[in-house]
Amino acid sequence: MSIPAVVNLAEKLASFNDHWKPHIVGHYNGNEIRVAKIGGDFTWHAHPETDEMFLIIKGKMGIEFRDGVRHFGAGEMVVVPKGVEHRPFATEECHILFLDREGESNTGDTPSHRTRAKLESI
Template sequence: MLVGKINIKEKFSKFSEYWSPRIVAEMNEYQFKLVKIKGEFTWHDHKDTDEVFIIIEGFMSIEFRDGKVDLSEGEMVVVPRGVEHKPFAKDECKIMLIEPRGVVNTGDTGGKLTADSDVWV
C-alpha cells in the first residue's frame, strides 16, 4: 500500500470561504478538517463528541459561557462534549479540527453558518 503525504499549506490554498471546514484525511471514524475563520461564529455545542482545535496560522479565541481561551499558532485546545462555545478571530486564522465523521459545524444550533459536513479538499 502506498501512503501519500498531505501538504496542509497547499490544501489551504484551494479554498477561501470562512467557516466552511474541508476534510483532508480520515483515521478510523475521525476526520481531519481544515477551516479558515474570520469574525464571529455562533454559540453552539456538540452533544456527542469533543472537538479539537489546532491553530496552524493566526490567532483566535473561543468564548465559553464562563470565560475565554486565546489561541495562537502551534497551540491547541479540546472543547469537551456538551460545552457551549463561540469561536472568533479578528483577522483570518487557519485551523485544523479533529472530530468524528459527520459532525455539523454548528451542532444542533443551525443557521446561516452551517456548512456541509462532507466536503473534501
C-alpha cells in the same frame, strides 16, 4: 498495504478562500480531519456526543465559553469537551486544523447560517 499519502496543509488551505467553510483533508479512527479559514464570529453551539479539537496553523483565534474565553495562536491547540457550549472567533484571518466525528455538523446541535450540510473533501 499501500503507502499513505502525505497531506500538505499549506497547499490544501491555499485551495480555497471562504471563511467558516471546513474542508475534509483526511480521516482518523472515525473522525474527520478538517481545515478551515476563519475570520469574525462563529455561532454559539455544542457537540453533545463528541469532543472537538482545534489546532492553530496560522494566526490567532479565541473560543468564548459561557464562563470565560481562551485565546491561542499558531502551534497551540485546545480540546472542547463534548456538551460544552462554545463560540469560536478570530479578529483576523486564521487557519485551523480541527477534528470532528465523521459526519458531525460543524455547528453541532445548533443549526445556523454557518451550518454546512455537506463538507467537501480536498
